[in-house]
Amino acid sequence: MLRSLNLRNVGPSDELALEFGDRLNVITGDSGLGKSFLLDVAWWALTRSWAAGQALPNKGAEREASLGYRIDGETAPVEADIDFNVKRQGWFPGSGRPPIGGLVVYARVDGSFAVMDPARNDPPDDEGDGAPASRRRPAAFFFNSDEVWGGLTKDEQQLCYGLIRDWRIWQLQSSDEFNALENMLSVLSPEPDEVLQPGEPRRVELFDSRDFPTLRMPYGEVPVTHLSAGVRRILALSYLLVWAWHEHRKASELRGESPSDRVTLLLDDVDAHLDSRWQRAILPAILQALQGLGAAADSQVISTTHSPLVPASLAGLWEDEHDRLFRLDLVGSNNGAPHVQLTQEEWSHHI
Numbered sequence: 220m221l222r223s224l225n226l227r228n229v230g231p232s233d234e235l236a237l238e239f240g241d242r243l244n245v246i247t248g249d250s251g252l253g254k255s256f257l258l259d260v261a262w263w264a265l266t267r268s269w270a271a272g273q274a275l276p277n278k279g280a281e282r283e284a285s286l287g288y289r290i291d292g293e294t295a296p297v298e299a300d301i302d303f304n305v306k307r308q309g310w311f312p313g314s315g316r317p318p319i320g321g322l323v324v325y326a327r328v329d330g331s332f333a334v335m336d337p338a339r340n341d342p343p344d345d346e347g348d349g350a351p352a353s354r355r356r357p358a359a360f361f362f363n364s365d366e367v368w369g370g371l372t373k374d375e376q377q378l379c380y381g382l383i384r385d386w387r388i389w390q391l392q393s394s395d396e397f398n399a400l401e402n403m404l405s406v407l408s409p410e411p412d413e414v415l416q417p418g419e420p421r422r423v424e425l426f427d428s429r430d431f432p433t434l435r436m437p438y439g440e441v442p443v444t445h446l447s448a449g450v451r452r453i454l455a456l457s458y459l460l461v462w463a464w465h466e467h468r469k470a471s472e473l474r475g476e477s478p479s480d481r482v483t484l485l486l487d488d489v490d491a492h493l494d495s496r497w498q499r500a501i502l503p504a505i506l507q508a509l510q511g512l513g514a515a516a517d518s519q520v521i522s523t524t525h526s527p528l529v530p531a532s533l534a535g536l537w538e539d540e541h542d543r544l545f546r547l548d549l550v551g552s553n554n555g556a557p558h559v560q561l562t563q564e565e566w567s568h569h570i
Contacts, residue, residue: 220241220290220291220320220321220481220483220517220519221239221261221264221265221288221289221290221320221483221519221521222238222239222241222288222289222290222291222296223236223237223238223239223287223288223289224236224237224239224257224260224261224264224286224287224288225237225285225286225287225288225300226260226285226286226287227283227284227285227286227287228276228277228283228284228285229274229275229276229277229284229285229286229303230253230256230257230260230274230277231252231253231256231547231559232253232558232559232560232561233277233558235253235257235559235561236561237257237543237545237561237563238543238563239519239521239543240519240540240541240542240543241291241517241519241541242506242517242518242519242520242538242541242542243502243506243519243520243522243533243537243541243542243543244519244520244521244522244542244543244544244545245502245522245523245524245529245530245533245542245543245544245545246258246521246522246523246524246545246546246547247523247524247525247527247530247544247545247546247547248546248547248548249525249547249548249549250525252547252548252549252559253547253559254487254488254523254547255327255328255487255488255523256274257523258325258327258485258487258521258523259271259274260274260286261485261521262323262325262333262485263286263310264286264288264290265290265320265323265335265483266323266333266335266340266342266358266359267312267342267358268333268335268342268358268359270325270327270331270333270359270361271327273309273310274286274310275303276303284302284303285300285301285302285303286300286301286303286310287299287300287301290320291320292320293320293321293479293481299312312342320337320479320481320483321337321479321480321481321482321483321518322334322335322336322337322463322464322467322479322481322482322483323335323359323482323483323485324459324460324463324482324483324484324485325485325487326455326456326459326484326485326486326487327487328487328488328491329364330363330364330367330452330455331361331362331363331364331367332361332362332367332455332459333359333360333361333362334359334360334362334459334463335358335359335360336360336463336466336467336470337467337479338467338470338471338474338476338478339356339357339360339466339467339470340356340357340358340359340360341356341357341358342358357373360378360379362379362459364455366379366381367381367382367455367458367459368381368382368383368444368455369381369383370384379462379466382432382443382454382455382458383429383431383432383443383444384429385458385462386400386417386432386443386458387420387429387430387431387432390417390420390432395465396461396462396465397417399461399464399465399511399512400417400457400458400461401416401417402508402511403457403460403461403508403511403512404416404417404453404454404457406504406507406508406511407453407456407457407501407504407505407508408504409493409494409496409497409500410496410500415434415450415453415454416434416435417432417433417434417435418432418433418434418435418440418441419433419440420432420433421433421440421442423442423444423445431443431444434446434450434454447492448492449491449492449493449494449497452491452492452493453493457508460482460484460508460509460512461512464482464512464513464514467479480513480514480515480518481514481515481517481518482509482512482514482518482519483518483519483520483521484505484509484518484519484520484521485521485522486505486520486521486522486523487522487523488523488524488525489501489502489505489522489523489524489529490524490525490526490528490529495528498526498528498529498532499528499529499531499532500532501529501532502520502522502529502532502533503532503533503536505520506520506536530544533566537566539566542566543563544563544564544565544566545561545562545563545564546561546562546564547559547560547561548560548562
C-alpha cells in the first residue's frame, strides 16, 4: 500500500507531496498538469519498474532531483528518498525486493496494462549480479492494448493467453475464473438493469478459426471486439483483475507460499469512454468488485479523472479517515511564472 510520494525538481512542479488514503484516492485536474505522471511514479515506487518512459529531472535540476515514497508492506513499512543518478541517468533504489504489498495493477488510459505479482515478478537488479537473465523473473508484466486481448509472450513463453482465449477456456470449463469474471462484469455494469452478461461464443471472421466471446446486449449477442470503447475498457479491466488474482494464487501454491489478499489498483482517467451514467457509478463499483474478488479491506485504489461526476458519485461512500481527494491546478506565482499546485481538498467541497 502506497502511503506517500514526495517529488522534488521532477515532474510538473518543483515540489509535490501526497499523503494517500488507505482505501480510495482521486486525483483531479485539467489535462497536461501531471495526473498520469503521478500514477507512473506511484507504479515505480511500488514495483521499481517503469510502465512507460522513466520520470526525468526538470531542466537544470539534475543534481537536486529526488523521488521519495513511503510504503506499507505486508510485513513492515519502508521509506526511501532516491536521488536521480546523473551519471547513470536513472533512479536506483538498490538491489533486493521491494516491500511486498500484494498485487499491483495499473490500467492506463491508452488501453495498456501493467501487473506486478510478488509471486512471479522481481524488481530490476541494480547491480547486475542477480540470477542469470535466462532464469530471472520479469520485473512486471506489461501489456499493450492488443496483448490484453490476444495474449502476452516473452522469449517463447506464453505468459498470458489474453482475454479472447482465456474467456473461451474459462467459459467451457465453468471455472472459478469465469464465475469471478461474470460477477465482476455484473458489478461494473453501468446500471442494475443493464448488466454486462456473457453470451455464447461465435465465429466472427471467415479465415479466423477462433470463437469469440460475446456479450448479451438488448439487440442481441455482440462479439466483444465489436463493442463500444467504454464497454471494451471495462471488459479489459475485469479480465486483467481476474487473471492477475487467480494466477497469483496458482503461483503462490507452486512456491509453497500463502497468497496475498491485497490489491493496489492504479486507474488512469477512469472516466475515459464512459457515458455520464457510468461515470456516476464506476468508482463505487470498483471498490465493490475488489471486495467481491476476495481482496482484503485494506486494498487501495488510486484514480485520476477529468470528470466532476466521478468524485460526485462518492457522496455517501466517502470516509475522511480512509479516502483522499487531490486537485492539480495551474496557478501564477509572485514573479508571474505559472506553476502546478497540488491541493488536498475537503470532501465537503464536492457534495
